[in-house]
Amino acid sequence: MKVGQFVRQHAHLIFDYCRTIDTTELSRLQDPQYSKDTFDINYPFCRPVSEITPDEHTRYYNATHHLHGLQVRMTSQWFSKSLPLMRQYLTNRGISYGESLQPETPSPTAQGRSIRGRHRGNAIGNAQNAFVRHLLSRIGGEQFSAEQWKSVISEFGQRCAYCDAEGDLVMDHVIPINRTALGEHRLGNLVPACRTCNATKAGQDYRAFLGQRDDRITTINAHMARYDYVPIGENEKLGQIIELAHQDVRQLADRYATIIDTLLAEDDSS
Numbered sequence: 001m002k003v004g005q006f007v008r009q010h011a012h013l014i015f016d017y018c019r020t021i022d023t024t025e026l027s028r029l030q031d032p033q034y035s036k037d038t039f040d041i042n043y044p045f046c047r048p049v050s051e052i053t054p055d056e057h058t059r060y061y062n063a064t065h066h067l068h069g070l071q072v073r074m075t076s077q078w079f080s081k082s083l084p085l086m087r088q089y090l091t092n093r094g095i096s097y098g099e100s101l102q103p104e105t106p107s108p109t110a111q112g113r114s115i116r117g118r119h120r121g122n123a124i125g126n127a128q129n130a131f132v133r134h135l136l137s138r139i140g141g142e143q144f145s146a147e148q149w150k151s152v153i154s155e156f157g158q159r160c161a162y163c164d165a166e167g168d169l170v171m172d173h174v175i176p177i178n179r180t181a182l183g184e185h186r187l188g189n190l191v192p193a194c195r196t197c198n199a200t201k202a203g204q205d206y207r208a209f210l211g212q213r214d215d216r217i218t219t220i221n222a223h224m225a226r227y228d229y230v231p232i233g234e235n236e237k238l239g240q241i242i243e244l245a246h247q248d249v250r251q252l253a254d255r256y257a258t259i260i261d262t263l264l265a266e267d268d269s270s
């Protein structure tokens with residue numbers, strides 16, 4: 001898939017994430033350096049419509065997104081090298097994008113038929129995961145600024161927390177945000193990582209990923225303690241509640257699908 005097509009298809013997921021999961025992310029996405037570091041693009045990921053000058057108009061897609069009282073447009077200046085970074089960005093934040101289930105150029109007939117299948121399958125999975133992430137993000141309700149994140153990078157000597165590499169560093173959730181690991185998007189659960197470690201670690205717990213590297217585990221544990229981050233993963237009851245919430249979303253969808261099917265069947269027969 002072409003990068004422009006991909007980002008336009010998935011922009012709403014990122015803005016939803018900014019709306020509901022991490023309300024501080026929107027300000028970072030307007031920062032040129034953060035956008036460069038994260039996606040390797042030369043323009044901020046998005047800008048408020050009011051700040052886009054007439055000669056910059058072609059650098060932003062026309063679609064506007066409303067959030068936090070702002071109207072923003074996403075940049076159109078993407079390169080193919082940004083595509084894996086965009087996928088990584090989504091994955092790291094636990095945003096499921098289900099690309100594999102969306103055919104690039106569906107035929108008109110296949111498209112009509114696949115819509116319901118997709119909603120029953122992947123889209124509900126996305127909603128379930130989004131709901132779990134939303135719940136996890138509300139625990140504690142911590143918000144942090146770009147400055148605070150920079151101080152975490154400094155704490156790690158501007159190096160990757162896992163392999164000590166310098167240079168291009170991204171945010172990594174030490175404990176992944178998903179319904180089994182129950183990580184949270186809080187400073188204490190975030191460390192700088194090089195892109196290689198970030199991609200290889202993926203959904204693993206930092207201890208599983210680091211294996212015998214006890215020194216690094218100790219450093220990360222100290223970081224968690226400094227920010228008073230107590231992982232909730234060992235809380236069995238909370239884990240059960242999150243699992244229940246996850247299942248409930250699917251049941252809710254099934255219930256409404258049945259109501260709608262019944263309604264449509266009545267319409268057909270009348």
Ligand SMILES: [Zn+2]
Nearest residue numbers: 160163194197
């Ligand atoms: Zn690394």
